Amino acid sequence: MNKKNSKTIYLNGKGLSIEDVINIAENGYKVDFPEKIKKDIIKTRKRLDKQLIEHPEIKIYGTNLGCGDLKDKVITSESFKSYQIKYIKSHNCGTGDPLSIEVSRAIMVIRLNSFAIGLSAVHMETCQMMIDMLNAGLTPWILEEGSVGASGDLIPLAMMGAVLIGFTEAKAYYNGELLKAPEALKRAGLKPITLGAKEAMALTNGTNFMSAIGVFAVRDAELLLSNASITSALSLEAIRGEKNAFSKLINDNRPHKGQIFIAQQMRNLIKNSRRTTDESQIVRYPNQIEETAKERVQDRYSFRAIPQVHGSIYEAIKKLRDVLTIEINSATDNPLFFIDKNGYLQAKSGANFHGQPLATVIDYVKLSLTSLGLITDKRVFSLLDRYLNNGLPADLAYNHDKGDTGLMLTQYASAARAAESRVLSTPASIMSVSTSANQEDFVSMGSIGVLHLRKIIYNTQIIVSVELLCALRGLQMTFDQLPEDLRELGNGTSKIYKLLNEKLPSVKEDQYLRSDMEIAINIIKSGELVDTVSDLL
Numbered sequence: 001m002n003k004k005n006s007k008t009i010y011l012n013g014k015g016l017s018i019e020d021v022i023n024i025a026e027n028g029y030k031v032d033f034p035e036k037i038k039k040d041i042i043k044t045r046k047r048l049d050k051q052l053i054e055h056p057e058i059k060i061y062g063t064n065l066g067c068g069d070l071k072d073k074v075i076t077s078e079s080f081k082s083y084q085i086k087y088i089k090s091h092n093c094g095t096g097d098p099l100s101i102e103v104s105r106a107i108m109v110i111r112l113n114s115f116a117i118g119l120s121a122v123h124m125e126t127c128q129m130m131i132d133m134l135n136a137g138l139t140p141w142i143l144e145e146g147s148v149g150a151s152g153d154l155i156p157l158a159m160m161g162a163v164l165i166g167f168t169e170a171k172a173y174y175n176g177e178l179l180k181a182p183e184a185l186k187r188a189g190l191k192p193i194t195l196g197a198k199e200a201m202a203l204t205n206g207t208n209f210m211s212a213i214g215v216f217a218v219r220d221a222e223l224l225l226s227n228a229s230i231t232s233a234l235s236l237e238a239i240r241g242e243k244n245a246f247s248k249l250i251n252d253n254r255p256h257k258g259q260i261f262i263a264q265q266m267r268n269l270i271k272n273s274r275r276t277t278d279e280s281q282i283v284r285y286p287n288q289i290e291e292t293a294k295e296r297v298q299d300r301y302s303f304r305a306i307p308q309v310h311g312s313i314y315e316a317i318k319k320l321r322d323v324l325t326i327e328i329n330s331a332t333d334n335p336l337f338f339i340d341k342n343g344y345l346q347a348k349s350g351a352n353f354h355g356q357p358l359a360t361v362i363d364y365v366k367l368s369l370t371s372l373g374l375i376t377d378k379r380v381f382s383l384l385d386r387y388l389n390n391g392l393p394a395d396l397a398y399n400h401d402k403g404d405t406g407l408m409l410t411q412y413a414s415a416a417r418a419a420e421s422r423v424l425s426t427p428a429s430i431m432s433v434s435t436s437a438n439q440e441d442f443v444s445m446g447s448i449g450v451l452h453l454r455k456i457i458y459n460t461q462i463i464v465s466v467e468l469l470c471a472l473r474g475l476q477m478t479f480d481q482l483p484e485d486l487r488e489l490g491n492g493t494s495k496i497y498k499l500l501n502e503k504l505p506s507v508k509e510d511q512y513l514r515s516d517m518e519i520a521i522n523i524i525k526s527g528e529l530v531d532t533v534s535d536l537l
Contacts, residue, residue: 005023005027005028005029005030006030007023007029007030008029008030008031008032009023009024009029009030009031009032010031010032010033010034011031011032011033011037011109011112011113011116012033012034012037012113012116013037013113013114013115013116013117013118013329013331014117014329015329016109016110016113016328016329017325018215018218018219018321018324018325018328020109021106021109021110021212021215021328022102022106022215022216022219024105024106024109024134025102025103025105025106025109025212025215026102026105028137030134030135031109031112031131031134031135032131033112033116033127033131037116037118038124038127040118041115041116041118041122041123041124041127042124044118044119044121044337044339044345045121045122045123045124045196047121047339047343047344047345048063048121048197048198048337048345049196049197051344051345052064052077052080052197053077055344056077059074060198060335060347061334061335061347061349062198062201062205062334062335063075063197063198063201063335063347064076064077064080064197067087067201068151068435068436068437068439068440069436069437069439071439075197077197080196080197081194081195081196083197083200084165084194084195084196084197084199084200085165085195085200087158087200087201087204088158088161088162088165088167088195088200088203088204089162089167091154091155091158091161091200091204092155092158092159092162092167092169092170093146093155094142094143094144094145094146094155094156094158094159095143095145095146096143096144096145096146097143097144098141098142098143098144099142099143099144099156099213101139101173102216103142103212103213103216104139104140104141104142104160104173104212105134105139106211106212106215106216107140107142107156107157107160107208107209107211107212108130108133108134108139108140108160109134109212110206110208110211110212110215110328111130111157111160111203111206111208112127112130112131112134113328113329114206114208114330114331114332114333115127115202117330117331119331119333119336119337119338120202120331120333120336120337121198121202121337121345122198122199122202122203123195123196123199125193126164126193126195126199126202126203129164129190129193130164132188132190133163133164133188133190136174136188136189136190137174137175137188138163138172138173138174138184138185138188138190139172139173139174140159140160140162140163140170140171140172140181141159141163141170141171141172141173141178142156142159142160142209143155143156143159144156144451147209147210147447148433148435148440148443148444148445148447148448149207149210149355149358149359149443149444149445149446149447149448149449150353150354150355150356150435150440150442150443150444151205151353151435151436151440151443152204152205152206152207152208152332152333152334152353153204153206153207153208153209153210153355153447154204154205156209156447157203157204157205157206157208157209158200158203158204160203161195161200161203161204162181163181163184163185164192164193164195164203165192165193165194165195166181166182166185166191166192166193167181168180168181168182171184172184172185174187174188175187201333201334202333205332205333205334205353206332206333206353207327207332207353207354207355207358207446208332209447209450210355210358210359210362210446210447210449210450211324211327211328211358213450213451213453213454214320214324214327214358214362214450214453215324215328216454217320217362217365217450217453217454217457218317218320218321218324220457220461221317221320221365221369221457222317222321223527223530224369224372224457224460224461224464224524225310225313225314225317225372226265226529226530226537227461227464227468227524227527227529227530228310228372228376228460228464228467229262229265229266229269229306229310229537230269230492230493230496230529230530230533230537231376231464231467231468231471231529232266232303232306232310232376232379232467233266233269233270233490233492233493233496234467234468234471234472234475234493234496234497235303235379235382235383235467235470235471235474236266236270236276236299236303237270237273237275237276237471237475237489237490237493237497238383238389238392238470238471238474238475238478239299239303239382239383239389239390239392239474240275240276240277240390240391240486241276241277241299241303242276242277242278242298242299242304243266243267243270243273243276243277243278244278245298245299245303245304245305245306245307246263246266246267246270246306246307247263247267248263248264248267250263251263251307254308256308256311256312256315257311257314257315258310258311258312258313258314258315258318259307259308259311259312260307260311261311261314262306262307262310262311262314263307263311265536265537266306266307268491268492268536268537269490269491269492269493269533269536270489270490270491270492270493271490271491271492272488272490272491273488273489273490273493274485274486274487274488274489275482275486275487275488275489276490300378300382300388301375301378302375302376302378302379302382303379303382305375306375309371309372309375310372310375312368312371313368313369313371313372316361316364316365316367316368316369317365317368319361319364319365320361320362320364320365323357323358323361324358326357327357327358330352331352332352332353333352333353334349334350334351334352334353335347335348335349335350336348336350336352354443354444355443355444355445355446355447356429356444356446358444358446358450359428359429359444359445359446359449360429362428362429362446362449362450362453363425363427363428363429363449365453366424366425366427366449366452366453366456367425367427369421369425369453369456369457369460370418370421370422370424370425370456370460372460373417373418373421373456373459373460373463374418374421374422376414376460376463376464376466376467377411377414377415377418377463377466379467380410380411380414380463380466380467380470381411383396383467383470383471383474384396384406384407384408384411384470389474391478392474392477392478393406393477394406395407395408396470396473396474396477397510398477398507398508398509398510399508399509402509403510404509404510405510406473406510407469407470407473407513409513410466410469410470410513410517411466411470413462413466413517414462414463414466414467417459417460417462417463418459418463420455420459421455421456421459421460424452424455424456424459425452425456427449428444428445428446428448428449428452429444429445429446429449431445431448432444432445433445461521461524461525462521464524465517465520465521465523465524466517466520468500468520468523468524468529469504469516469517469520472497472500472501472504475489475497476501476506477506491536492533492536495532495533496529496532496533499528499529499532500523503519503523504516504519504520
């Protein structure tokens, strides 16, 4: 996180973008509320405090009543403060690996933006504490397991709440160091806060855990798909593929937005290429197997159907972006407080904390990115198979007589990740397990789905990196073997080929392959390829 950035983003509950969340969480942008929002939060909280004193007979869930299966148990005013402490303690039972600092910061940003809507009746002091923590670079230590994605992401958000209160058992990061919460607060110049009635529930009732991971998943998935357009264009060049499949005439007559978008990207990347062709042709390489030197009528689906397959993935990611944009600008608390005509607060219980709207689209993207990995792996397989790669050397090995195996094993690495993604793409949103004595009898499991989505993105990054290596090797091995009038690459692929030759220069025998894999993976994750041809994507 870059803590030196002085730009401030003001949260008002309505205009927060995915990019805003990332800039605050990852790039050190400051955060605050507009003054009107602060005044409204103070006003609403004063009304709630007054109502709880003057009208204790008005029972409010999670406020002067318990939570979950204990919804009918009365909490007396003498126990309001102690209940908040007990609530946060009893909800701190997370397991698993810790979230990154960036994701934990994103959780806080999204929770604050929900409070900015003004329906949670929290103290402004509680919001200010979260604002100050973000601006000071103090981040709760949150574990990734425990939420069922329904009653809010209760357990992860309780770990955040434990830092605000200053529990000695809680942990937080400050200046890159993991400390006990009281020490972290002290070093940041902050003091623990005392929560009032309802505030413990307000801190934990929200879809902020899955939303925060989803925000980074959208960013990474969009970059990944752009990288896949580039590597698939390189693969098409490597096999001297046919470009009719990407023509405007074909794709505009099945006007799915994603298909049209990807077809245009492919046309832009391979425009003016002499390796790819409008017509079937036979081009022989030295030592090419005779039966592979034959005219092709059509390329295989993994090449020919790129607009249709990648296009559907584009639409899935776009849907997740749209859903997340709504979610991070929503009141996901329970109950929510509205002022009636007599000036009283009316608490309305509902289920805005339920993660199903996110969980279903997260599963949609999981399935889609798994398909991206599978079709990419098929192209890798084709590039390596001497009977499928249109004359490229078997396994892209330089000298079979001297025992070179080329890039054969990269496809094993790719296939392993594709197989795991198949398992992880099983929909989590239909795996409900009842909780809280069946009071919460249908939960979304979106919290599990989003963790699987994150791993599927990683898996697919590996697969796309393998395609990059294989396509590049195929071009390097045959570039000088083609007639001069058939060597020229496309407007985009030529730029990419030049860049990759500098980072992964041609070799003449087997090398330590893990080194090349690391370089390729870093290239894909960095976005360098996309930046190189951004005007064509």
